[in-house]
Amino acid sequence: MVGKSVSIVVIPFTVTSRNKLGHDPENRSGDKDLELPLFGLSTLLTATNNFSFNNKLGEGGYGPVYKGLLEDGQEIAVKRLAKTSTQGLHEFKNEVILISKLQHRNLVKLLGCCLEGAEKMLIYEYMPNKGLDSFIFDKTQSELLDWPTRYHIIIGIARGLLYLHQDSRLRIIHRDLKVSNILLDADMNPKISDFGLARIFGGNQIEANTNRVVGTYGYMAPEYAGDGNFSIKSDVYSFGVILLEIVYGVKNRGFINNDHCNNLVGHAWRLHIEERPLQSVTKCLGESINVSQVLRSIHVGLLCVQHHPEDRPTTTSAIQMLESEGPLPSPKEPGFYFGKTKQDTPVSCSYETSSNNEISISLLAGR
Structure with missing residues (x-):
């Protein structure tokens, strides 16, 4: 029992049409009867100090997230569906169905939900170190992440992704893997979060197509952003971007270099072919760097972001390459690589402009 005002209920999700909890016909998963702890609204109002601004941890397309403290002293994170959210009902249902069936040390744990009146909330374990982005992209906080810690985070993300792609009873494609969706616990263990856009693959299915392209610029694989095709290899592309961001300490989207107009992926590729990675x-x-591991991590990152999905490794292969000392295959040109200098193509620079905020997209028609 996680709190005094918590009961165990069976939440029926009968998936029949879009108007029942925002069903997306692309993600049919049958009738779902989910047994989850149900938190009372009064419990969450008390825990979050009436959803006060001081308790707010952040906000995404789904809605705001608040820190809470239950009567028994347990810290929680409350994800509250915004009343103005256009995708929130579908994402709420999708996240409950998926995350309630997944258990792994590198996935955030769902503790329960609240369905009271107009309120729809998800309650998660609280991650005291918040998102990975708050460390690697902050000049002060980034100094707290030495190389052993970064490498530990890289391997943890990869193992969580392997569980989603292969080891869980469902095959899950996350579709929005990015540093802000990697949460860190008190021991800096990474946990993949935010399954609102995830998709279930059944049987031997390895890829799918959608007319509703969703995700975040800078992390989306080219075949997904351009044509709506996604697979485990599109998640691998996103992982490759995250890996390079962890090593280089800068964002892929918004990366600025005086010599060219490429994003971080393109910059890493140029350094690779010029043999100065x-x-x-x-x-x-600083002195914490393990040159061999860093070089191998960059190399594997470039293998993951190759333009064609068939060239990218599986998550299993990526982990094996990261943890081994054997020879690595040569990466091919990555996706979204311009290969031009600023003097050659001034217009191309506008694609990756500097931005303080990530931009999530939802295109109604993929090309």
């Missing part, structure tokens, strides 16, 4: 590695690694 360590040149832009984040300086805060």
Whole structure:
């Protein structure tokens, strides 16, 4: 029992039409009877101090997230569906169905939900170190992440992704894997979060197509952003971007270089083919750096972001390559690589402009 005002209920999700809890016909999963702890609204109002601004942890397309403290002293994170959210009902249902069936040390744990009046909320374990983005993209906080910690985070993300793709009883494609969706617990263990856009693959299915392209610029694989095709290899592409961001300490989208107009992926590729991959590695690694591991991580990252999905490794292969010392295959040109200097193509620079905020997209018609 996680709190005094918590009861166990069976939540029926009968998936029949869009108007029943925002069903997306692309993600049919049959009738779902989910047994989850149901938190009372009064319990959550007390825990979050009436959803006060001081308790707010952040906000996404789904709605705001608040820190809460239950009467028994347990800290929680409350994800509250915004009344103005256009996708929230579908994402709420999708996240409950998926995350309630998944258990792994590198996935955030769902504790329960609240369905009272107009309120729809998900209650998660609280992650005291918040998102990975709050560390690697912050000049002060990034100094707290030495190389052993970064490598530990990389391997943890990969193992969580492997569980989603292969080891769980469902095959899950996350579709919005990014650093802000990687949460860190008190021991800096990474946990993949936010399954509102995830998709279930059944049987031997390995890929699918959608007319509703959703995700975040900078992390989306080219075949998904352009044509709506997604698979485990599109998640692998996103993982490759995250891996490079962890090593270099900068965002892929909004990356700025005086010599060219490429994003971080393109920059890492240029450094690779010029045989100087360590040149832009984040300086805060200092003496903690393990050159062999860093070089291997960059190389695997470039293998993951190759333009064609069939060239990218599986998550299993990526982990094996990261943890081994054997030879690695040569990466091919990555997706979204321009290969031009600023002097050659001034217009192309507008694609990856500097931005303080990530931009999530939902295109109603993929090309």
